[in-house]
Structures are given as structure tokens and as C-alpha cells.
Amino acid sequence: MKRSAEQPLSTVATAITAASSGTVGSAARSSPSADLEDCVVEVLNLEIRPLLLIHGGGIDLLAIDEDGRVELEFQGACRGCALQSVTYAIGVRQRLMEIPGVREVDVRGVRLSKMALQRTAEMYRGYTFRPGGTVRST
Numbered sequence: 001m002k003r004s005a006e007q008p009l010s011t012v013a014t015a016i017t018a019a020s021s022g023t024v025g026s027a028a029r030s031s032p033s034a035d036l037e038d039c040v041v042e043v044l045n046l047e048i049r050p051l052l053l054i055h056g057g058g059i060d061l062l063a064i065d066e067d068g069r070v071e072l073e074f075q076g077a078c079r080g081c082a083l084q085s086v087t088y089a090i091g092v093r094q095r096l097m098e099i100p101g102v103r104e105v106d107v108r109g110v111r112l113s114k115m116a117l118q119r120t121a122e123m124y125r126g127y128t129f130r131p132g133g134t135v136r137s138t
Helices: 012-021 032-054 084-096 114-123
Strands: 057-064 069-076 104-107
Touching: 032 057, 032 069, 032 084, 069 084, 084 104, 084 114
Parallel strands: 069 104
Antiparallel strands: 057 069
16 A cells, blocks of 8 residues: 655645545455555644744655555655754654554654663653643653
């Protein structure tokens, strides 16, 4: 299941409209992979993109494979940001890994070792950075 790089949902308004109208992934809604894509798109549109947009950035969903590997690409100001590794590890990867069926999250151009990702996940376990919410610890 691939989403063309030429057809990304690049703005929050378009993304939220598509998510709320039920048009995202509706062609094959009965398959588990379509359900996974719907969940990923919803989290991207409602939780991750609004935070990136505040800084003039964005993120595109490029692909989700059968094994649950999600491939993304930063857009706008995020492409050249010195903190994109932090945004990926704490804001994007951590949140998407909470979705049942997502096994791995990669962002093109961001390279972090498995050890660095594990340490980050352990350090921020129990914290959430969701729009309108508060940072909480469990």
C-alpha cells in the first residue's frame, strides 16, 4: 500500500477535511492494511501535522508496507531543521508506534541508531505531547 509522493495531504485543513469526511482510505476499508493506514493518517492529521505546522513544517506519508513499516518525509521548515531528529524520535515515532500494527517508523533523511531510539523511548515513556493536552507522566 503506497501513497504517491505527488499526492500527499500537505496541509492541516485538507487533511482534517479528508479525515472527517471519511474519504481517506475508503476504497478498501475492509482490509486490515487499509484500517492501519486510516489510523496512521488520522494521527498524522489530527495530532502531528498541527504541531509541525506551528513551525512552518509538515510531514507526508509515503508508504505503509505489509509488515507495518511506516515511511514518512518531513516537508517545509522541518526539512532543514537541526532538531528534526528530536521531532522524529519524540514527536512522530513515539506516537505512531502506539498504533496497533505499526512495527517501525522511518523518516527519510533522519538517521538515528536503534540504541538511540531505544534510549529515547525509555526516557519519554509515559509522556504525551498532544495538541490541547498536557505533558503527563504515568
